[in-house]
Amino acid sequence: MxxxxxxxxxxxxxxxxxxxxxxxxxxxxxNKHYTRHEQIYRVYDAKKNESGLDYKINAVIAEQYPDVEKACPLGYSYFPFTLKDPETRNYTRVEYTVSTNNNFFNVFSIPVLSSLDEKPFSQLNSAVITESLARKLFGDENPLGKTIKEEFFSATVTAVMQDLPDNSSFKAELLLNSENEEFQMAQACNDGVCIFPVEHFLLLKDNIEPDEFAKKMNASIGQFNTTTDSLALQSLSDIYLFPIKLGWTDEHSKGxxxxxxxxxxxxxxxxxxxxxxxxxxxxxxxxxxxxxxxxxxxxxxxxxxxxxxxxxxxxxxxxxxxxxxxxxxxxxxxxxxxxxxxxxxxxxxxxxxxxxxxxxxxxxxxxxxxxxxxxxxxxxxxxxxxxxxxxRNGKQFGKQLMLTFQLTVSIALIAVVMLIFKQLQYVKHYDLGFNEEHLLRVELPWLSENQTTLRNEFSDLPFVSGSALSNGYPGLINMSMGSGVEDDEFMVECIYVTENFLETMGVQLLDGRNFLSGDKGKACLMNEAAVKRYGWEDIIGKKYNNGREGGYDVVGMVNNFNVESLHSSLSPVALIYESDREYNTLSLRLIPGNLGQQISELRKVWGRLLPDDPMEFTFYDDQFQAMYQKEDKLAKSITFFSIIAIVLTCMGILGQIFLISLNRTKEIGVRKVNGATVSEILVLLNKDFVIWVIVALVIATPIAYYAMNKWLENFAYKTTLSWWIFALAGILALGIALLTVSWQSWRAATRNPVEALRYE
Incomplete structure (x- = not known):
């Protein structure tokens, strides 16, 4: 045993x-599987903590600084694409698309398996696809020279590359030639000045000191009309665990x-x-x-x-x-x-x-x-x-100290697990500022002419109680514009919406009025955070001057609603009522009922109006729940290892009671001969464990409190560190300890005292 x-x-x-x-x-x-990872660096703006810099900086760095062996841009897509093969009409969902140039293959040493020309991007509309994507799209056929289409672009497959390593911090299934302006993934505008924000990666020559090179860049890069003079370099191997998030693209690819x-x-x-x-x-x-x-x-x-x-x-x-x-x-x-x-x-x-x-x-x-x-x-x-x-070893303080340490660890871990689950329950059930229950989000082809027709036909279904088109949605805003305040410039998240957006989403109008038909292209609604950030006492006569001529009249104020996970604080948001335009999202409010049948009816309507496009959808509540996957997995992991720690503690307690029973056999026998009851013997053997649990609770509480307080800093909205969690952790530890020792204590207490004394 x-x-x-x-x-x-x-x-x-x-x-x-x-x-x-x-x-x-x-x-x-x-990121350490790339052949020359020690010489690869990402450029970022140290003042703004941003890595999305103007695309034109790439050519400046590559041409003007001889310390750089190769430089390549990486422009990430903000949302997945549905790629189509025009010949077979097959389509494939592509989650990770990157806009870059031929230097990408030199910087990251990615093998090109087949190519039409010496350079992978041999044409302006070139696309390079991974081996796995080639199989999905074309099966066993040769993909080279084939055309792939998405509603925004058409590209020719000019090369097939090896899949990126699994342990890469960035993913890429489809590479597009960044020299083609149509393949730029994002645009940012402020005061009428627009840039294409991308990340820039440099392969430095041997023996180049990155900090010295950064100083050299900042001293001279201003002469090339760039918008920054505070560039810094970050090693490729440091990106994944870097504590600061440098832009949107870092959010889901960081450790x-x-x-x-x-x-x-x-x-x-x-x-x-x-x-x-x-x-x-x-x-x-x-x-x-x-x-x-x-x-x-x-x-x-x-x-x-x-x-x-x-x-x-x-x-x-x-x-x-x-x-x-x-x-x-x-x-x-x-x-x-x-x-x-x-x-x-x-x-x-x-x-x-x-x-x-x-x-x-x-x-x-x-x-x-x-x-x-x-x-x-x-x-x-x-x-x-x-x-x-x-x-004898007397009281054996060393053993008591070790057991107290074990109990302290167990209590702290029990408290930590309960607090993590308490925070997860808090964020998952937090009021997001809109009613996400039974709210379906359907992705729309941007350039489809049937968007309004689709919405109308969906609205005619008996189980659809509300519908609204939008460009952007709570959970993903793909446009932000400047505040238009000269001395206090800040960014405002912008969602283009149709007239009944508030009713469909369940957002409350707090002041002013909702949109009228004559407001198209002229008016917007602001959330409370935006009004507060502007410093307005009311919205009467206020305008949102985002750079558009005349700006937008602020006709109403809505309650704050979350456009990101609860890791982030509330952002200023403008709901802009634009004239007829392309939208990317259709939100549907469904009546509670047979969900499978409802989705089936929606698919029939979709198939009739958009037969060449797959219907991609998700529920808003599922979407926001998915934002806490990392925390969910963390909770499960810590629970698993905490159970292991508690099992080990129980085994330690078992060892202690074995030794106590062994050393006090004669004492127990004498006490029983002198009339001690079984319950009194159990109290005698178990009371020390109760004292050790209380001492461990006193030690564990501040440790667990500090650890969880630091962890909760990751959330803008956090639960309270309730005292009852630590008390419950102590009670659970006490129960576990007493259950563990009870069997051996009972055996020692019920043993025949004559046998015990004869044994001695």
Missing amino acids: YSSLIIGGFAIGFTACILIALFYSAEHNV NSKMLFIFLAIAILIILLSSINYLNYTVSMQYAKLKEIGINKTNGAGKPHLLIDSFIEVTLGIFIALIISVLFVSLLLPATGTLFGREIHLADVNLQQLLPVVLGIVTGIIFLNSLAPIYILSRFNIADFLQGGRK
Whole structure:
């Protein structure tokens, strides 16, 4: 039983730690599969903390600075595309599209598998697709020379490249030639000046110091009419875990260094818990084997023999546990996608760095866990043994200290898990400022002439109670414009809407009026955040001067509604009532009913009006729930590893009660002979555990409070750190501790005192 508990405890602990180590290494290995990653840098504006810089800077840097070997722009699409093959009418959803130039293949060393010409982008309307996208679109056919169409562009496939590495911080299935203005992914305008914002990546020549090069750029780049003079360089390998988000494109492609620190801390705690358990059990076994040790010494065994024997036993147990844990890890690797939010492949892990660390930790654990038996053996006195004595350890404060540490860890982790789930429930049920229940968002082809007809036919269906067209929607605003205030310039998120947007979305009008038919192209509504940011006391006579001639009359103020996740604070928003234009979103308010049948009816209408386009849709509540996937996975991961830590703590408590029962066998027997009841014996054995839980609660509460307070800084809207969570964590830990010791306490309390005294 002892061996099973010892080896099983370490096997569980090692499994958890190896999984965390693999995840930690994989996260730190992102972007390091590119051949010359150490010389690749991203340019960003250090003053504004923005990486989306004017496209024309790329040519300036490439041509004017000889320290740069190659420079390429990366312009990311803000939304997925539906690509079509005009010949077969097949279509494929493309999530990741990038606008770049031929230098991309030199900077990132991406192999080109086939090409029409020496350069992948051999034509102005060239497109390069990945190997996997080529299979989706064209199957076994040769894709070169084929035409792919999207409603905004038509391009010729001039090359097929290898898929980007899985551990790349940016994704790309389709590359478009950035020299073609029609292939630019975004445009930003302010005061009538428009730029194409893209990210710029540089491959520096050997031995170029990036900070010195940045200074050189800033000293001279102003002469080329650029809009910035505070450029800085960021290493490619630092982008993924960089704490500052540099623009929209960083949001979904970044790791979380704080989360990694949490996992690393949990791994260290788990290995400490496993070691404490091993020490407890080893000590218990050594005390249980004092008779064996005495017999060995009586028969001539010296201290070196006993120490070597103990060291071999510890080493063997740990290595058996390590082998078992490696088997467990191999079984759990396919589940790492669920556990960590990304599936870990050994190719993504730097084993050359990881293996020495693991071997060092295992060696340290072996020596650490060899100290306890060495200490006991050093204090073993053969004369005491022959006289029938056993040296007591008094209150054994070391053991109490170790168990208190284990309980502190368990209480802190229980509190952390409850607080994470409390925050997730808070953000998932937070009032978003509009009614997202039964609200369907349908993506529209921008250039379709049937948008209004589609909306009208959808509205005629009996289960559709409201509908509205818009360009942008809560969750994704694809246009922002300046405030028009000379001395206080700020950006306003803009959504072009039709007249019944408020009714369909469930947004409340707080002041002024809604749109009238004569307002088209002249009026807008502002949310509370925008009115407050402008410093207006009321909206009477106010205008939104966004650079358009005459601006827009502000005719009403609506309540604040979230256009992003609750990680971000509320933004100034303008709802602009434009004349007939292209929209990208149709929002439908559905009456509660048979959802499957409703979607089927909607598909029939869509198929009749837009037969060549797939119907892509999502519900707004699902869309906002998906914004917290990382936190959901974090909660599941920490819960999993917290359960492991709690199991290890229970095993430690079990070891303690075994040792207590062993050392107090005679005392229990004497008390029972003198009339002590079973309940009194149980109180005697269990009261110390209650005291240790209370002490652990006092220590764990401020630690968990501080840790969760730091984590909640990631949210603009956060739940309260309620006192009852820490109290409940303490009660749960107490219950777990008492349940763990009750079986052994009951056995000791109900034992025949005559047998106990005879044993002594």
